[in-house]
Amino acid sequence: MRDTRPSRRHVIIGAGAAAAAFAAPALAQAAPQVVVIGGGYAGATCARFLQREGVSVTLVEPSANYISCPFSNAVIAGLRDIAQQTFTYDAIAAQGVRIARQAATKIDRDAKRVTLADATTLPYDRLVLAPGIDMNFTALPGYDQAASEILPHAWKAGPQTLLLRQQLEAMDDGGTVVISAPANPFRCPPGPYERASLIAWYLKNHKPKSKLIILDAKDAFSKQGLFTAAWKEIYGDMIEWVGLSAGGKVVEVKPREKIFVTEFGEHRADVGNVIPPQRAGRIAIDSGIADQTGWCPIDPVTFEARAQAGVHVIGDAAVAGGMPKSAFAANAQAKACAQAVAVMLRGAQAPEPKLINTCYSLVTPDYGISVAGVYAPAKGLLTDIPNAGGVSPAKAPASVRAAEASYAEGWYKTITTEVFG
Amino acid sequence: MRKIRTVTTTIGGALTALLFVSAGQAQSLRDAPPGASSCLGCHGAQPTSLPALSNLSASDIENAMEQYRSGAREATLMNRIAKGFTPEESKAIAAWLSAKK
Ligand SMILES: Cc1cc2nc3c(=O)[nH]c(=O)nc-3n(C[C@H](O)[C@H](O)[C@H](O)COP(=O)(O)OP(=O)(O)OC[C@H]3O[C@@H](n4cnc5c(N)ncnc54)[C@H](O)[C@@H]3O)c2cc1C
Numbered sequence: 001m002r003d004t005r006p007s008r009r010h011v012i013i014g015a016g017a018a019a020a021a022f023a024a025p026a027l028a029q030a031a032p033q034v035v036v037i038g039g040g041y042a043g044a045t046c047a048r049f050l051q052r053e054g055v056s057v058t059l060v061e062p063s064a065n066y067i068s069c070p071f072s073n074a075v076i077a078g079l080r081d082i083a084q085q086t087f088t089y090d091a092i093a094a095q096g097v098r099i100a101r102q103a104a105t106k107i108d109r110d111a112k113r114v115t116l117a118d119a120t121t122l123p124y125d126r127l128v129l130a131p132g133i134d135m136n137f138t139a140l141p142g143y144d145q146a147a148s149e150i151l152p153h154a155w156k157a158g159p160q161t162l163l164l165r166q167q168l169e170a171m172d173d174g175g176t177v178v179i180s181a182p183a184n185p186f187r188c189p190p191g192p193y194e195r196a197s198l199i200a201w202y203l204k205n206h207k208p209k210s211k212l213i214i215l216d217a218k219d220a221f222s223k224q225g226l227f228t229a230a231w232k233e234i235y236g237d238m239i240e241w242v243g244l245s246a247g248g249k250v251v252e253v254k255p256r257e258k259i260f261v262t263e264f265g266e267h268r269a270d271v272g273n274v275i276p277p278q279r280a281g282r283i284a285i286d287s288g289i290a291d292q293t294g295w296c297p298i299d300p301v302t303f304e305a306r307a308q309a310g311v312h313v314i315g316d317a318a319v320a321g322g323m324p325k326s327a328f329a330a331n332a333q334a335k336a337c338a339q340a341v342a343v344m345l346r347g348a349q350a351p352e353p354k355l356i357n358t359c360y361s362l363v364t365p366d367y368g369i370s371v372a373g374v375y376a377p378a379k380g381l382l383t384d385i386p387n388a389g390g391v392s393p394a395k396a397p398a399s400v401r402a403a404e405a406s407y408a409e410g411w412y413k414t415i416t417t418e419v420f421g
Numbered sequence: 422m423r424k425i426r427t428v429t430t431t432i433g434g435a436l437t438a439l440l441f442v443s444a445g446q447a448q449s450l451r452d453a454p455p456g457a458s459s460c461l462g463c464h465g466a467q468p469t470s471l472p473a474l475s476n477l478s479a480s481d482i483e484n485a486m487e488q489y490r491s492g493a494r495e496a497t498l499m500n501r502i503a504k505g506f507t508p509e510e511s512k513a514i515a516a517w518l519s520a521k522k
Contacts, residue, residue: 049450049458052450053449053450053451328462331462332458332459332462335450335453335458335459335461336458336459338450339450339451339453339458342450342451343451351455352455353455353456354455354456354459354505354506354510355456355459356456356459356460356462356502356505358462358463358498358502370497370498372498372501372502373505374456374502374504374505374506376455385504385505387504388501388502388503388504388505388506389501389502389504389505390501392497392498400497403497404497404498406470407463407470407471407497407498409469409470410463410469410470410471411462411463411469411471413465413469414461414462414463414464414465414467414469414471415462415463417465417466417467418461418462418465
């Protein structure tokens with residue numbers, strides 16, 4: 001616990017700020033400006049909640065639409081249309097958030113100014129950085145942007161999702177699908193295994209002689225016991241998982257031949273999905289907010305970057321301790337961060353937050369499993385609260401798995417309404 | 422925790438908070454107790470396959486959390502989440518969520 005007793009200094013600053021806020025509508029005088037970079041689950045949520053607190057907010061986002069990764073594995077399996085993944089920024093703009101439809105290209109940390117692609121600049125009092133991830137196209141030999149047109153990553157939803165879908169549709173029955181999964185940390189820890197499950201669902205129903213191999217750079221993965229048991233029960237030996245110590249780590253790809261090279265040999269794919277190593281979105285790297293790991297360490301109470309006071313980082317780009325890189329976590333962090341920023345703009349101290357994460361995965365359209373956690377600041381990180389959280393029970397009737405699949409849908413509806421609706 | 426922060430933000434802040442409540446508006450995010458805003462990721466203004474909480478009273482929510490925590494009430498997931506909160510934290514969360522409309 002931090003010492004939350006008010007110091008004399010806080011009382012005085014707080015009084016001044018509160019009085020100013022009180023004297024005129026909203027935060028009059030020089031109204032504090034907050035700039036949010038990135039309109040995903042993290043940034044869009046944060047911008048909306050800050051605006052509702054009376055803060056003047058500009059959301060910087062180059063895309064006209066947001067295409068959601070959660071449930072995009074169902075698009076790949078042919079169970080869902082990409083339109084159900086696509087959202088506009090209209091409601092956010094209508095609410096009163098200014099939207100700059102451009103990429104941020106530079107952060108001047110001393111002048112507190114963001115430069116946009118068209119060279120205009122936005123001054124800020126506080127900056128929220130939420131650029132998500134970039135694929136690290138230098139980490140895996142043979143895998144660059146051009147290779148991803150042959151071996152899609154589909155780890156940002158959109159054309160890549162549809163490309164992988166088309167490749168699966170074009171594959172002959174009896175083909176081999178290869179997925180390579182990266183080492184930690186990466187976006188959506190259970191995501192590769194949900195994807196394998198739903199591709200297997202498609203294959204089982206349409207191309208039952210086919211096979212799916214997961215080449216993994218890890219020896220353990222999220223909800224492993226649940227996934228492994230369900231695969232066996234539902235898909236027999238269609239899915240083969242090769243972990244790190246069995247030679248699963250992919251060390252090179254040859255896109256033209258669709259070959260995955262591991263330390264132990266080569267696998268030729270008919271359809272290959274490379275989920276490569278990742279890092280924080282480029283703006284976080286270029287501005288020096290990310291450290292040498294490629295991610296942004298933060299203060300777990302204020303979400304301020306360790307590298308720069310006044311710059312808050314949320315979502316996948318942040319090092320959020322025990323919290324996974326998930327849309328649920330990004331949204332939860334965004335609200336806690338908006339609260340911290342709103343309180344700090346009034347000269348007061350941000351309260352200690354507590355955060356929740358829940359990630360559902362589908363093994364089939366009616367078979368859902370979940371992992372949850374509750375987190376609080378401890379030793380400078382957002383840390384798992386012991387004895388809380390965990391995964392769905394190993395043994396459960398089909399009704400429980402079906403309920404979790406329907407709760408996954410409910411979650412998606414609720415969160416996307418909160419963020420974009 | 423909330424009390425302390427009200428003091429920190431001083432009289433002006435406290436008055437603003439009072440005005441918000443008496444005007445019958447949604448509780449401000451600034452006053453959210455730890456953990457409360459995370460709940461909204463699943464429990465929104467409209468029910469889905471998951472319930473909305475805004476129609477429930479504070480004591481309904483508080484009791485449900487207590488029963489999830491003890492295991493008296495079964496759930497697929499809420500037992501795992503309730504165990505991460507103390508009775509006092511759950512009470513504060515319940516009050517904030519039920520005041521949110
Ligand atoms: C296949 C798959 C399935 C998933 N399933 C789930 C799930 O079921 N549940 C779950 O909770 N999570 C899931 N996730 C994870 C989830 O997608 C991410 O954790 C989430 O999107 C992170 O949100 P974010 O806002 O940090 O990043 P993003 O959602 O990626 O948003 C970042 C935004 O920033 C913008 N941006 C980047 N750079 C700039 C710049 N320089 N200037 C302006 N804007 C910029 C981008 O255009 C983008 O819109 C899944 C992910 C994948 C890949």
